[in-house]
Amino acid sequence: MPKDHGIGASPKRREDIRFLSGTGNYTDDINLRGQAYVHFLRSDVAHGKINGINTEAAAGMPGVLRIFTGADFEGVGSIPCGWQITDKHGQPMQEPAHPVLAQGKVRHVGDPIAAVVAESAAQARDAAEAIELDIEELPAVVNMKAALEEGATKVHDDLTSNLCYDWGFVEENKPAVEEAFQKAAHVTTLELVNNRLVANPMEPRVAVGDFNRASGDSTLYTTSQNPHVIRLLMGAFVLGIPEHKLRVVAPDVGGGFGTKIFHYAEEAFCTFAAKALNRPVKWTSSRSEAFISDAHGRDHVTKIELALDSDNNFIALRTDTMANMGAYLSTFAPSVPTWLHGTLMAGNYKTPLIYVNVKAVFTNTVPVDAYRGAGRPEATYQLERVIDKAARELGVDPIALRRQNFITEFPYATPVAVEYDTGDYHATMDKLEEMADFKGFAKRREASAAKGKLRGLGMNCYIEACGIAPSNLVGQLGARAGLYESATVRVNATGGLVVMTGSHSHGQGHETSFPQVIAEMIGIDESMVEIVHGDTARTPMGMGTYGSRSLAVGGSAMFRATEKIIAKAKKIAAHLMEAADADIELKDGAFSVAGTDKSVAWGDVCLAAYVPHNYPLEEIEPGLEETAFYDPSNFTYPSGAYACEVEVDPETGKVTIERFSAADDFGNVVNPMIVEGQVHGGLAQGIGQALLEGAVYDENGQLLNASYMDYAMPRASDVPFYQVDHSCATPCTHNPLGVKGCGEAGAIGSPPAVVNAVIDALQSAGRDVTHIDMPLSPSRVWQAMHG
Amino acid sequence: MTQVSMTVNGVAASGDVEGRTLLVSFLRDQLELTGTHVGCDTSQCGACVVHVNGEAVKSCTMLALEAEGAEVSTIEGQAAPDGTLNTIQQAFQDHHGLQCGFCTPGMVMSAAALLKENPKPSEAEIRDYLEGNICRCTGYHNIVKAIMAASGQDVSAIAAE
Numbered sequence: 001m002p003k004d005h006g007i008g009a010s011p012k013r014r015e016d017i018r019f020l021s022g023t024g025n026y027t028d029d030i031n032l033r034g035q036a037y038v039h040f041l042r043s044d045v046a047h048g049k050i051n052g053i054n055t056e057a058a059a060g061m062p063g064v065l066r067i068f069t070g071a072d073f074e075g076v077g078s079i080p081c082g083w084q085i086t087d088k089h090g091q092p093m094q095e096p097a098h099p100v101l102a103q104g105k106v107r108h109v110g111d112p113i114a115a116v117v118a119e120s121a122a123q124a125r126d127a128a129e130a131i132e133l134d135i136e137e138l139p140a141v142v143n144m145k146a147a148l149e150e151g152a153t154k155v156h157d158d159l160t161s162n163l164c165y166d167w168g169f170v171e172e173n174k175p176a177v178e179e180a181f182q183k184a185a186h187v188t189t190l191e192l193v194n195n196r197l198v199a200n201p202m203e204p205r206v207a208v209g210d211f212n213r214a215s216g217d218s219t220l221y222t223t224s225q226n227p228h229v230i231r232l233l234m235g236a237f238v239l240g241i242p243e244h245k246l247r248v249v250a251p252d253v254g255g256g257f258g259t260k261i262f263h264y265a266e267e268a269f270c271t272f273a274a275k276a277l278n279r280p281v282k283w284t285s286s287r288s289e290a291f292i293s294d295a296h297g298r299d300h301v302t303k304i305e306l307a308l309d310s311d312n313n314f315i316a317l318r319t320d321t322m323a324n325m326g327a328y329l330s331t332f333a334p335s336v337p338t339w340l341h342g343t344l345m346a347g348n349y350k351t352p353l354i355y356v357n358v359k360a361v362f363t364n365t366v367p368v369d370a371y372r373g374a375g376r377p378e379a380t381y382q383l384e385r386v387i388d389k390a391a392r393e394l395g396v397d398p399i400a401l402r403r404q405n406f407i408t409e410f411p412y413a414t415p416v417a418v419e420y421d422t423g424d425y426h427a428t429m430d431k432l433e434e435m436a437d438f439k440g441f442a443k444r445r446e447a448s449a450a451k452g453k454l455r456g457l458g459m460n461c462y463i464e465a466c467g468i469a470p471s472n473l474v475g476q477l478g479a480r481a482g483l484y485e486s487a488t489v490r491v492n493a494t495g496g497l498v499v500m501t502g503s504h505s506h507g508q509g510h511e512t513s514f515p516q517v518i519a520e521m522i523g524i525d526e527s528m529v530e531i532v533h534g535d536t537a538r539t540p541m542g543m544g545t546y547g548s549r550s551l552a553v554g555g556s557a558m559f560r561a562t563e564k565i566i567a568k569a570k571k572i573a574a575h576l577m578e579a580a581d582a583d584i585e586l587k588d589g590a591f592s593v594a595g596t597d598k599s600v601a602w603g604d605v606c607l608a609a610y611v612p613h614n615y616p617l618e619e620i621e622p623g624l625e626e627t628a629f630y631d632p633s634n635f636t637y638p639s640g641a642y643a644c645e646v647e648v649d650p651e652t653g654k655v656t657i658e659r660f661s662a663a664d665d666f667g668n669v670v671n672p673m674i675v676e677g678q679v680h681g682g683l684a685q686g687i688g689q690a691l692l693e694g695a696v697y698d699e700n701g702q703l704l705n706a707s708y709m710d711y712a713m714p715r716a717s718d719v720p721f722y723q724v725d726h727s728c729a730t731p732c733t734h735n736p737l738g739v740k741g742c743g744e745a746g747a748i749g750s751p752p753a754v755v756n757a758v759i760d761a762l763q764s765a766g767r768d769v770t771h772i773d774m775p776l777s778p779s780r781v782w783q784a785m786h787g
Numbered sequence: 788m789t790q791v792s793m794t795v796n797g798v799a800a801s802g803d804v805e806g807r808t809l810l811v812s813f814l815r816d817q818l819e820l821t822g823t824h825v826g827c828d829t830s831q832c833g834a835c836v837v838h839v840n841g842e843a844v845k846s847c848t849m850l851a852l853e854a855e856g857a858e859v860s861t862i863e864g865q866a867a868p869d870g871t872l873n874t875i876q877q878a879f880q881d882h883h884g885l886q887c888g889f890c891t892p893g894m895v896m897s898a899a900a901l902l903k904e905n906p907k908p909s910e911a912e913i914r915d916y917l918e919g920n921i922c923r924c925t926g927y928h929n930i931v932k933a934i935m936a937a938s939g940q941d942v943s944a945i946a947a948e
């Protein structure tokens with residue numbers, strides 16, 4: 001019987017009621033009295049020198065309140081980067097300034113040049129069109145290889161080159177890796193592109209700045225995954241507002257996928273302009289604007305080499321990557337191709353020697369940063385593709401080759417500096433073989449052939465590192481922030497609880513799943529627990545939601561705070577029942593004295609805490625409210641095995657996904673319904689990357705597919721019903737809930753399965769195709785078949 | 788500015804709009820019915836779907852003035868007056884057909900229009916019909932499942948939750 005309550009149950013989501021009835025409160029739904037609107041005039045060239053901005057005519061247009069340019073922001077800080085990488089020579093990365101509005105130069109299409117604030121959005125837009133710009137277009141650097149060439153045009157004149165950093169990991173391993181390659185019986189090499197993606201949460205970004213002249217307080221309402229991080233970055237580094245005078249609210253947020261982690265210029269602008277004009281200032285991004293101003297994801301060009309001995313054991317791995325940073329360093333950009341990518345290169349395998357080189361490159365394109373998976377999909381894709389290629393070259397079964405090299409003993413310290421606590425890769429592979437019905441594949445292939453279609457089966461494994469931690473380690477690695485999470489649990493006098501969490505939900509359903517944990521711990525109904533998130537004025541300092549960290553880190557903080565609550569409540573109960581603290585048990589919402597029939601209800605203890613007439617006032621304070629900050633000792637390591645079956649139409653090259661199966665190990669699961677939904681969404685994004693999506697720049701730095709007319713978002717008819725399973729659970733050993741992360745797995749694990757399946761389909765028809773770069777559009781597949 | 792009048796969710800509504808004002812802006816900004824969302828500027832995403840005289844319409848692609856005298860219904864008008872969700876809304880909750888909720892109003896309104904013209908659509912028919920509704924969160928699995936369930940079909944055999 002599935003549970004109907006507590007951990008492991010799937011109660012319906014309580015947040016759905018407001019979303020389904022149109023009463024959600026997204027940032028664009030917020031309208032403040034006296035609000036003005038800003039429209040940003042953005043660069044339409046990728047690289048140029050600003051010779052002049054004439055705002056005179058525009059300033060006289062109806063409704064215009066003020067026009068801001070870079071000159072207004074000269075005394076204001078640069079949009080900061082939150083992670084500093086040290087290169088292989090021990091030098092810090094090159095870090096350019098990132099002004100709120102362009103100063104002197106524009107560096108990508110979409111770079112904001114001027115901002116018109118007017119009485120209405122339409123008036124602001126109209127006036128922006130009347131601004132006269134004198135911009136001298138400069139040659140754009142778009143291609144990463146060309147950007148690194150001697151004498152290439154520089155994106156930033158004050159840097160020595162377009163190289164942000166050249167990172168070697170682990171640098172000391174390099175000679176041993178090279179030696180292993182010399183001795184290898186077989187080396188498989190693969191060059192590939194991890195395509196640039198646009199995150200595209202369905203809610204475009206919005207910011208509303210507000211200023212209270214009487215108190216001097218600023219408030220920013222914004223579409224963010226982490227309001228405290230925005231408050232810290234914007235307050236301390238850009239605008240110089242102390243945190244107690246700045247409140248950041250991220251209400252209902254319509255999806256994030258990484259791109260709403262970062263601190264953006266528009267947020268700083270609205271906060272700044274609200275003070276300057278003494279009026280609330282609102283910005284709502286259009287979708288077209290989002291394409292050229294939201295940070296993009298991926299965009300790696302990689303060469304990977306796998307060395308095997310004569311028994312097909314993996315003996316070494318070497319990988320060389322160019323990672324696009326775009327024109328400026330977005331908040332966490334430098335960490336993505338390094339610590340979130342290099343550390344994952346061992347995958348599920350006991351390869352003893354690994355060397356990872358990453359060159360991060362500035363180009364005249366939109367900044368690139370974390371997008372669902374962030375670094376881990378790039379690692380997984382290259383590794384699982386090269387293993388598949390090796391299996392074909394060696395003529396061995398790709399599953400057998402993987403199984404032979406699986407890590408089987410835990411904890412396992414990889415040669416790339418992380419220690420996996422738990423996992424059972426054979427178990428998820430066994431599960432996958434059953435779910436995906438590998439045995440029935442030959443029949444299905446025949447059936448496809450009868451229709452004139454080529455059927456292919458592809459699979460892969462993945463490992464993920466979620467809940468990046470601990471803070472003292474990430475500090476050494478260059479993070480300029482801590483990576484703990486916080487929770488305050490407030491018990492009210494009549495027994496209901498409010499949890500103020502630093503985690504943020506933008507679709508993950510925390511309002512439903514977090515109460516399940518507390519309900520389980522205390523033995524009360526979930527309806528007695530309310531979750532508050534997304535407001536720096538109402539929640540303790542927290543780091544927010546990204547990297548599949550909410551339950552593992554934020555949930556653990558809530559667990560710890562609840563433990564403190566229970567410990568104190570037991571003391572109160574002991575007093576009420578005149579028993580020893582140690583004899584008190586809590587079960588089903590009642591405290592009892594072990595071995596007796598004495599008991600006192602949860603609600604009575606809570607009431608005693610706030611109406612302390614009969615209360616041990618000499619020993620403990622009244623009230624029942626506790627805060628915990630939880631700093632994990634390690635990442636969590638979800639893993640799994642995925643399989644995809646495709647049909648390829650040999651006439652057109654069109655690929656259709658016929659089946660997709662995912663066997664995941666997420667450790668303990670609090671709400672299976674939500675977990676499965678997270679996997680479904682990740683799979684669609686991974687399938688989107690593999691078959692449909694990819695931001696394309698021309699040589700002048702124009703983004704050619706900056707709308708939904710041109711950028712192929714996955715639609716309902718592009719994907720099948722998925723089969724997902726998370727029954728192979730090896731609980732995490734170092735967090736109190738035994739949970740891992742599930743938010744990114746689908747997006748990390750699925751692209752290689754899709755590509756492996758297409759290669760399998762083509763090879764089955766005798767085509768000597770070993771690789772096609774994503775997205776596997778009909779034209780690319782057709783060309784590969786006929787090339 | 789021109790005056791426009793229409794019936795929205797059964798209630799008479801009017802206001803002054805510019806010729807270029809979109810129906811979605813009129814609903815969101817003037818009537819404060821913010822349940823209808825804007826997810827794109829090329830008429831692709833479907834976050835803005837409402838019903839105009841019983842037909843599903845992308846309200847970002849219709850001028851407010853074009854809805855003069857029309858019967859408009861939005862997501863806010865779907866539940867019963869006491870707040871009880873309608874069959875489609877309830878199926879979305881039961882089958883976890885939404886995550887962030889941003890595409891949801893448009894999905895529900897499109898699903899209602901589909902079921903009106905095709906009371907028992909197949910999986911493929913649902914997927915085809917949703918061509919103009921993009922969801923970035925759910926991978927569509929549970930949306931399709933919810934719509935099948937709302938049309939009275941047995942979805943217990945569909946993989947997973």
Ligand code: FES
Pocket residue numbers: 824825826827828829830831832833834835836845846847848
């Ligand atoms: S907002 Fe109407 S289709 Fe996107």
Ligand code: FES
Pocket residue numbers: 202254255507884885886887888889890891921922923924925
């Ligand atoms: S639920 Fe978030 S876009 Fe569909």
